[in-house]
Amino acid sequence: MTTAPATLVHPMSKYIxxxxxxxxxxxxxxxxxxxxxxxxxxxxxxxxxxxxVFVSGIGCSGRTxxxxxxxxxxxxxxxxxxxxxxxxxxxxxxxxxxxxxxxDLAAIxxxxxxxxxxxxxxxTVVCINNWNYGMTGGQFGPTTEHEKLTQTSPPPIGNMxxxxxxxxxxxxxxxxFVARWTAVQVRRGITSIEKGIKKKGFSFIEIVGACPTxxxxxxxxxxxxxxxxxLLEVTDIQNGLPPHxxxxxxxxxxxxGEFVDIEKPEYTDVLKQMHxxxxx
Amino acid sequence: MGDIACAEGAISAGCRYFGxxxxxxxxEIAEWMAVRMPEVGGAFVQYEDExxxxxxxxxASWAGTKAxxxxxxxxxxxxxxxxxxxxxxxxxxxxxxxxxxGPSTGxxxxxxxxxxxxAKWGSHGDYQIIGLTPASVQEMFDLTVRAFNLSERYRVxxxxxxxxxxxxxxxxxxxxxxxxxxxxDRKMPTVDPSxxxxxxxxxxxxxxxxxxxxxYQFYATxxxxxxxxxxxxxxxxxxxxxxxxxxxxxxxxxxxxDVEKYMLDDADIxxxxxxxxxxxxxxxxxxxxxxxxxxxxxRLKSVWPFPEKIVSELGSQVRHIIVPEQNMGQIYYxxxxxxxxxxxxxxxxxxxxxxxxxEILQKIKEVHSL
Amino acid sequence: xASVRKPITPKPVRMRDKVLVMLEERxxxxxxxxxxxxxxxxxxxxxxxxxxxxxxxxxxxxxxACTNCQFCELICPDMAIYLADRDEAEKVFKSHGLEEGTxxxxxxxxxxxxxxxx
Numbered sequence: 001m002t003t004a005p006a007t008l009v010h011p012m013s014k015y016i017x018x019x020x021x022x023x024x025x026x027x028x029x030x031x032x033x034x035x036x037x038x039x040x041x042x043x044x045x046x047x048x049x050x051x052x053v054f055v056s057g058i059g060c061s062g063r064t065x066x067x068x069x070x071x072x073x074x075x076x077x078x079x080x081x082x083x084x085x086x087x088x089x090x091x092x093x094x095x096x097x098x099x100x101x102x103x104d105l106a107a108i109x110x111x112x113x114x115x116x117x118x119x120x121x122x123x124t125v126v127c128i129n130n131w132n133y134g135m136t137g138g139q140f141g142p143t144t145e146h147e148k149l150t151q152t153s154p155p156p157i158g159n160m161x162x163x164x165x166x167x168x169x170x171x172x173x174x175x176x177f178v179a180r181w182t183a184v185q186v187r188r189g190i191t192s193i194e195k196g197i198k199k200k201g202f203s204f205i206e207i208v209g210a211c212p213t214x215x216x217x218x219x220x221x222x223x224x225x226x227x228x229x230x231l232l233e234v235t236d237i238q239n240g241l242p243p244h245x246x247x248x249x250x251x252x253x254x255x256x257g258e259f260v261d262i263e264k265p266e267y268t269d270v271l272k273q274m275h276x277x278x279x280x
Numbered sequence: 281m282g283d284i285a286c287a288e289g290a291i292s293a294g295c296r297y298f299g300x301x302x303x304x305x306x307x308e309i310a311e312w313m314a315v316r317m318p319e320v321g322g323a324f325v326q327y328e329d330e331x332x333x334x335x336x337x338x339x340a341s342w343a344g345t346k347a348x349x350x351x352x353x354x355x356x357x358x359x360x361x362x363x364x365x366x367x368x369x370x371x372x373x374x375x376x377x378x379x380x381x382g383p384s385t386g387x388x389x390x391x392x393x394x395x396x397x398x399a400k401w402g403s404h405g406d407y408q409i410i411g412l413t414p415a416s417v418q419e420m421f422d423l424t425v426r427a428f429n430l431s432e433r434y435r436v437x438x439x440x441x442x443x444x445x446x447x448x449x450x451x452x453x454x455x456x457x458x459x460x461x462x463x464x465d466r467k468m469p470t471v472d473p474s475x476x477x478x479x480x481x482x483x484x485x486x487x488x489x490x491x492x493x494x495x496y497q498f499y500a501t502x503x504x505x506x507x508x509x510x511x512x513x514x515x516x517x518x519x520x521x522x523x524x525x526x527x528x529x530x531x532x533x534x535x536x537x538d539v540e541k542y543m544l545d546d547a548d549i550x551x552x553x554x555x556x557x558x559x560x561x562x563x564x565x566x567x568x569x570x571x572x573x574x575x576x577x578x579r580l581k582s583v584w585p586f587p588e589k590i591v592s593e594l595g596s597q598v599r600h601i602i603v604p605e606q607n608m609g610q611i612y613y614x615x616x617x618x619x620x621x622x623x624x625x626x627x628x629x630x631x632x633x634x635x636x637x638x639e640i641l642q643k644i645k646e647v648h649s650l
Numbered sequence: 651x652a653s654v655r656k657p658i659t660p661k662p663v664r665m666r667d668k669v670l671v672m673l674e675e676r677x678x679x680x681x682x683x684x685x686x687x688x689x690x691x692x693x694x695x696x697x698x699x700x701x702x703x704x705x706x707x708x709x710x711x712x713x714x715a716c717t718n719c720q721f722c723e724l725i726c727p728d729m730a731i732y733l734a735d736r737d738e739a740e741k742v743f744k745s746h747g748l749e750e751g752t753x754x755x756x757x758x759x760x761x762x763x764x765x766x767x768x
Contacts, residue, residue, distance in 0.1 A: 013729075023728055027682035030727070037724075184725070187724065224682060225686075
């Protein structure tokens, strides 16, 4: 028999720095949804939240670390992954989660991303892909599609470059868990993030979202609601598909699902074994 | 070898994390650490570049391990953004820079002293760091231990600036017993976690540093932040924060500055030097004294924060000051700023071979006749 | 016996055991509208009033259609709408323990039907 609570609180409030609400995200932005997904994944697993560490980069997605009520870090552009690697190696009991955007992780942080995949260090990277560099006003980035309009790829030319496919990048670099969901597949995303956290190895989860204020406005994709409805429409769920077939094209088809779930020796495990070997 | 003494100094100081990247002439530190770190239960990781090396050392430091990285000029240039992050988040870390010919790729196998100013001014914005300059193999050990102590005490990145000659020379090294080494660990918070303000300083302007994985929650960001760690764009907070970060180091110069006064009591010419040229100067002084010239040396074992008062007093004590440097003049400008109007004579030699004792003796005689 | 017809025992009618709670000060309402559009039963709509940040917060226009699917809670980017246990919510509501800006449309409707809050 429980006594009535003094007041009602949001079920996730114990994980959130409530004095920092409302968040800085634009209305209709997917980053808030992704933040909620991560929190719910942690709640479902039942982790000791004081052992969870968030490291983020720069940008709108980088602001997420400021909202979790644990040890959180807002590092320099692209360097969230090495920072997180240092944290994990120094204290392997910590659960390290990196939240960063597509520009942060795949452009300036690209080198660190592929090497962390290769090293298979136990961390969970949630990449929120909103197709551009949002915080600085909507410049094109490594995931902006060809011919799309952005602040640095203005009409009439549009983007001359072609985008990365982050799933293919992570998978071929050696990540042991790779998944992609859009911000609308909230429950499935939560499940994948849970799996990624629980798994011992480098987990990469791409959450495809919308940036209505910058990317959406310049390419006439509509408001947040319209973009999210569109994402739902073009999603093609194919769990278990080989990663090299996980295509992503905003207008036509975004293949979602869990593509890679393999076992490989994990860096901190091997480090411990090597120590034991040397000390013997 | 100097590099190895530096690595051993780090291990004796409690360093259990080394993130590095091979670069001549600091590669030996990484290679020695690759052997020793597993032996002492630490971690050696060779990263994909220097940026990952330094950033991961910051992460390891926050996770509670004393961390370091070692590099040379080109790597130090890459690391500068992360030095800024370390200053802003007040992360203890030790960065060893075995200086080589520069700029750019320069002369990788030849020592120079061209990175001294970079250590202090390399990153953007206003900040203070600590820079130590060893001049012998024993000092590579001792000053590295000191570097860890200072970085933990003041929560500031500390540079160990040696040149390639000191890094690669071989001399006798005495490693003290563990019980004889005085080590400093960072201050931890004692308040209740719900009252903890991560960037609220103590009376010494240094905030206590919480450990990850405990009940303390905090937000460490490179953005300008208030005591709670939350970003703000207020002018007052910016001024307060930047001032405190500087004052944190400057207020404690008495504790940080380390110089050697060699034969200065009756000197009327002084040599201000650090690193390898100071070794040549020592011989030159002995020779000059034998010829009756009263010359002495102020050897800087720490260059940042600059020992302004000591140099200023020296200026009023002697008639001339000679500054031999293996660069185009860096510490020279600092000496000139504080010892003026005493004439300062610069001996530049931005090359791998330092000023030879005869060259310095020649200069002493020249200056003596003025 | 290949197929045995089991006797029909009607299951008890399922009641909504959670209520919708709105945190109006966090809501980005008219500019966002994710919960309004994605609700499968069209329960939610916008109000006319303004919250402190200048948005029209969301409320429930057709709360009886709510099936407690929780999708509004999951899709909200700002933690502004959630489902709370009915009993707990009723206790807090009746003891006026709700914080400023917290609205529970179902309980408010019930209270209004009963002729004002007690």
